[in-house]
Amino acid sequence: MTNEILAVEGLARHFAPHVSVIDRLFGTKPTENRAVDGVDLVLHKGETLGLVGESGSGKSTLARAIVGLHPPTAGVIRYDGEVLPAKRTRAQQRAIQMVFQDPYSSLNPRMTVGQMLAELLRFHKLVPRDKVRERSRELMHLVGLPERALGQRPRQFSGGQRQRVGIARALALEPTVLLADEPVSALDVSVQATIINLFADLKDTLDLSVIFVSHNMAVVRQICDRTAVMYRGRIVETGSTGTLFDDPVHPYTRLLTGSVPRLVGSEGPVRAEVEAEDDRGDVRQEVAASAARDGTTPCRFADRCPSVVAECAVEPPLLPDPRDPARLAACVHVPRLAEVVGADAEPGPT
Structure with missing residues (x-):
């Protein structure tokens, strides 16, 4: 598409295992950590893309690889149609910036906010020295902080204020793509809403394209145009946020959205509508045996999926939903949704 600002193709980031003395003694080879394992993802101009998944699914590693903190093991990252090299130019570094989860650990405790911003502005020569x-x-005004904050150090701020400083630091380099890695998870609930609103205002004011990494499904549903669901290093479903939440296709997406607590009645309890994992142990064993025999990679959700079938012995790619081609899901059941479309298209009795 012509309005793509960022595209990730087959991106992988593997971490070499730690080999202990015991491993060397017994000749054991630890398993390589495939934190990101072949991700395809597209961000459109002016879009807020949500990236969700349980802890350990690889969301933060993917974000750090995109921003350039983790060199990819495989795959390419395209920015505005150009492949980003392993060693990026200053302009390419400035174009994609990140807001980190823990604002305190990402700020230099020995420097004032003014010193941090001045260092960035001078190094990248974004404004004349006298400006x-x-x-x-x-920048302080942009993120809702007073001018006196420039003379203060990170320890003198509250959690929400520190996150505003982190946002200001990212915006100082005038990026077009902003990655927000769990930017509100370390904040009090009362502060989260103000930071979320700030992100929404900045996106419109500065015409930013945003990847919003979170495990808070309610926040993602509120602010994201599209959502990508990640599981064990792979994207398993993407689509418009409203459609994905209201009618999830992939079994893992159904499990994830169903786990969001909902109020029942005016005075009823909070409950989570989690899809039950049926007893399909025999099918799972058959899938594992078939994959081992044929040397294939099974669907990585097969060991938990309540809809597992024999075809899951081969991991499927992202397949378009026949009811909505803009939505993709990595599930063998997706092609069968065409039967639903055909049933809906059948004329009624005359």
């Missing part, structure tokens, strides 16, 4: 202070004041 650095003025630009720093503009």
Whole structure:
């Protein structure tokens, strides 16, 4: 598509295992950690893309690989149609910036906010030296902090204020793509809403394209245009946020959205509608045996899936939903949704 600002193709990031003395003694070879294992993802201009999944699914590693903190093991990252090299230019580094989960650990405790911003602005030569202070004041105003914050250090701020400083630091480099890695998970609930609203305002004001990494499904549903669901290093479903939440296709997406607590009645309890995992142990064993025999990679959700079938011995690619080609899901059941479309298209009795 012509409005793609960022595209990830077959991206993988593997981490070499730690080999202990015991491993060497017994000749054991530890398993390689495939944190990101072949991800295809597209971000459109002016879009907010949600990236969700349980802890350990590879969301943060994917975000760090896109921003350039983790060199990819395989695959390519395209920005505005151009492949980003392993060693990026300053302009390419500035174009994609990140807001980290823990604002305190990402800030230098020995420097004031003004010193941090001035260092960035001077190093990248974004404004003349005599305009650095003025630009720093503009950044403080942009994130809702007073000018006096420039003379303070991170320890003098609350959690929400520190996150605003982290956002200001990312915006100082004038990026077009912003990656927000769990930006509100370390904050009090009362503060989360203000930071979320700030992200929404900045996106519109600065015409940003945003990847919003989170495990908070309610937040993602509120602010994201599209959502990608990640499981064990792979994207298993993508689509418009409303459609994906209201009618999930992949069994893992159904499990994830069903686990969001819902209020029952005006005074009823909070409950989570989690899809039950049926007893399909025989099918799972058959899938594992078939994959081992044929040397294939089985669907990585097969050992938990309540809809597992023999065909799951081969991991499926992202397949278009016949009811909505803009939505993709990595599930063998997706082609069978065409039967639903055909049934809906059958004319009624005359």
